[in-house]
Amino acid sequence: MKAAVFLKWLSELVAVSYAAQIPLTSNSSLTTGIKTENLKDGAAEFKCFITPQFSALVNLTLEATKTPGLSLGIVQVVSHTNDVQTEFGTWGTMSGDGDEMMQETMFDIGSCSKAFLATAMGILMEDYAQGKNVTPLPDGLGSFAWKTKVQDLFPGDDSEWKLKDDWASQKVNIRDMLTHVSGLPRHDLSYGPSDALIDLVRKLRYLRPQFELREQ
């Protein structure tokens, strides 16, 4: 990665963690570490990314962006041998009292869940495509893919799935939802911590869209 590109990436990462992630708790004093699993002699060679130079760069970036702390995990996998190396690094502080950031410091997940969701969906689709997952799909649905319509996943007249806009309700597919082109704005006040998953789905029909499906 070129230095300028990397710096841009890092400062975005820092901006995200500063804006959206609130450290919660931690209980160990490990701050950096490298762990290698499954590695037979000479089977794979991993490069360490968290070098002293890298750490110095992170320090400078935290200072320049007035970010209190940052923690970073890097996972390297050799696909044909399944060798895994994880590296962890932490910098700065995790609380107003100046407690050090640690490997076990927990953060609110914030929008990182979006990436996990998209990845989990992709893995599930791949499992269906390769016949590893044989859980029956709803009647009439031959495959589960990005273009699968949500309505086909929740079929029937008494389906929980319904949007205020009928056209969108029928046509929205998985890709539309993950790329945020369903037409629905955030409606942040429409849900709360006590809601079950199904409550969130059932409320969708009452939420006013801001755009037509795929308009923006």
Ligand SMILES: *[C@@H]1O[C@H](CO)[C@@H](O)[C@H](O)[C@H]1NC(C)=O
């Ligand atoms: C840290 O937390 C883990 C998981 O909650 C727990 O198993 C462990 O005993 C804790 N360690 C200390 C030193 O409190």
Ligand SMILES: *[C@@H]1O[C@H](CO)[C@@H](O)[C@H](O)[C@H]1NC(C)=O
């Ligand atoms: C980064 O900053 C911390 C805290 O000031 C310091 O302990 C550490 O040595 C610095 N690391 C590098 C590589 O400069």
